[in-house]
Amino acid sequence: MKTLKAYELAKELYASIGVDTDKVIERVKTIPVSMHCWQGDDVRGFENPDGDLTGGIQTTGNYPGRATTIDELRADFEKAISFIPGKKKMSLHAIYLDNQGKKVDRDEIEPKHFESWVDWAKKIGVGLDFNPTCFSHPMSSTGFTLSSADENVRQFWIEHCKRSRVIAEYFGRELGETSCTNYWIPDGFKDIPVDRYSYRARLVDSYDKIFAGQDKKLNLNAIESKVFGIGAESCTIGSLEMCLGYAVKNNLMLTLDTGHFHPTEVVSDKISSALCYLDDVMLHVSRPVRWDSDHVVIFDDELKYIAQEIIRGNFEKRVHIGLDFFDASINRIAAWVIGTRNMQKALVYAMLEPTEKLRQYELEGDYTSRLALLEEYKTYPFAAVWDYYCETENVPVRDEWLPEVKKYEHDVLLSR
Ligand code: RNT
Ligand code: ZN
Numbered sequence: 001m002k003t004l005k006a007y008e009l010a011k012e013l014y015a016s017i018g019v020d021t022d023k024v025i026e027r028v029k030t031i032p033v034s035m036h037c038w039q040g041d042d043v044r045g046f047e048n049p050d051g052d053l054t055g056g057i058q059t060t061g062n063y064p065g066r067a068t069t070i071d072e073l074r075a076d077f078e079k080a081i082s083f084i085p086g087k088k089k090m091s092l093h094a095i096y097l098d099n100q101g102k103k104v105d106r107d108e109i110e111p112k113h114f115e116s117w118v119d120w121a122k123k124i125g126v127g128l129d130f131n132p133t134c135f136s137h138p139m140s141s142t143g144f145t146l147s148s149a150d151e152n153v154r155q156f157w158i159e160h161c162k163r164s165r166v167i168a169e170y171f172g173r174e175l176g177e178t179s180c181t182n183y184w185i186p187d188g189f190k191d192i193p194v195d196r197y198s199y200r201a202r203l204v205d206s207y208d209k210i211f212a213g214q215d216k217k218l219n220l221n222a223i224e225s226k227v228f229g230i231g232a233e234s235c236t237i238g239s240l241e242m243c244l245g246y247a248v249k250n251n252l253m254l255t256l257d258t259g260h261f262h263p264t265e266v267v268s269d270k271i272s273s274a275l276c277y278l279d280d281v282m283l284h285v286s287r288p289v290r291w292d293s294d295h296v297v298i299f300d301d302e303l304k305y306i307a308q309e310i311i312r313g314n315f316e317k318r319v320h321i322g323l324d325f326f327d328a329s330i331n332r333i334a335a336w337v338i339g340t341r342n343m344q345k346a347l348v349y350a351m352l353e354p355t356e357k358l359r360q361y362e363l364e365g366d367y368t369s370r371l372a373l374l375e376e377y378k379t380y381p382f383a384a385v386w387d388y389y390c391e392t393e394n395v396p397v398r399d400e401w402l403p404e405v406k407k408y409e410h411d412v413l414l415s416r
Pocket of ligand 1: 042043057131184226257284289292324
C-alpha cells in the first residue's frame with residue numbers, strides 16, 4: 001500500500017496527542033453525505049429539460065457534457081461516486097422524475113415515477129433524499145408558490161409538496177434508510193411589500209397541510225430558509241425566523257444553506273443554536289461568493305468549522321449533511337468529486353483533534369493554550385490519514401482521480 005508508510009508515522013504522532021486514527025477512519029465511513037443530483041445537469045431535470053431555471057437561482061457556464069437523460073445522469077453519478085469514499089446518498093428533485101415520456105405535472109407525481117430511481121439506488125447502494133421542485137414552472141411564474149394569494153396556485157403547490165413527502169416516505173420504506181426531504185420555495189418580493197404577514201400566514205397554513213400525517217421513521221422533513229433571491233431582494237417569505245420558528249413549533253428539521261445568509265453570518269455558528277431546539281437539522285453545504293452563487297465547496301475555514309461543530313458535539317446523527325452547488329463552468333463530475341471529497345476531508349480533519357483536552361483548556365480559561373494548540377494541529381499530518389482512508393476504501397488517492405475524469409470527458413461527455 002502506497003499510503004501506509006506515511007499513515008503509520010501519522011498514526012504515531014496523532015496517538016501522542018490522544019487521537020486514534022483507526023477509529024477516525026471507522027467513524028467517518030459511517031457519516032452519509034447526500035450528493036445533490038442537480039450538479040449533473042445544471043438543475044434542469046427531465047420534466048421539461050429545455051425550460052428555464054427560475055426562482056431566483058442561477059447556474060452560469062456552458063461547459064460541455066451536461067447530462068441530458070436519466071441514463072446519462074446516473075452514469076455520471078456512478079462515475080463520480082467511484083472516486084468518493086464512505087457512505088453516500090443521492091438527493092433527488094421532483095423534476096428528475098422518470099415519466100416514461102408522458103407529461104406528468106407536479107401535482108400528479110407519484111412513487112411510480114421514481115421506481116426506476118429506487119431500483120438504481122438499491123443496485124448502487126446509496127440512500128435517497130428528496131426535494132419538491134417549487135420553481136421552473138408556469139405556476140410559479142409570479143414568484144409565489146406556497147404563500148401565494150392565488151388559492152389555485154397555492155393549492156397546486158401544496159399538492160405537489162404533499163406528494164413529494166409521500167414519495168420520500170416510499171424511498172425510506174423501499175431502501176430501509178430514512179429519507180430527508182427539503183422544502184425550499186422561492187417566494188419573495190423584488191420591492192418592498194406592504195403586507196408581509198399575510199404571505200407568511202399563508203405559508204404556515206400550507207406547511208400545516210403538507211406535513212399533516214408525516215411518517216418520520218421513513219422520512220424527515222426540513223424547511224430551508226433564505227435571505228434573498230435574484231428578483232426577490234426585498235423580502236423572502238421563508239426567512240430564517242419564519243422557518244426556524246415553524247420547525248421548532250412543529251418539530252421539523254431546519255435546513256441551513258451556507259449561501260442563504262448575510263455575507264458575515266456563518267452556518268457554523270447556527271448549528272448549535274438550532275440543535276438546542278430541534279432534534280435534527282439539515283445542511284446545504286455550498287459556497288457563496290459575494291451572493292448565493294453556489295460555487296463548488298472548497299476546503300476552506302468555514303467548511304472546517306462546520307465539520308468541527310458536527311464532530312466535536314457528536315452530532316453526526318442529528319445533522320444531515322447535504323450538498324447544494326451547481327457550477328456549469330467546469331466538468332460537472334469533477335465538481336461533484338471536489339465538493340464531496342472536501343466535505344469528507346473536513347470531517348476527517350475535525351476528528352483528528354483531542355477535543356476533550358481543548359475543551360478543558362477552554363473551561364479553565366486558558367485561551368492561550370487553546371489557540372496555540374489549535375494552530376499547531378493545523379500542520380499535523382492530516383493528509384496522510386485522508387490518503388490512507390481513500391486507499392483502504394479503494395478510491396483514488398489525492399489527484400489520481402483527475403485523469404480518469406478527463407478520460408471520461410473525452411470518451412463519453414464530449415460525444416453527447
Ligand atoms: C435555493 C436553494 C435550494 C436549491 C435547490 C436546487 O436557493 O438553495 O436548495 O438550490 O433546491
Ligand atoms: Zn439549498
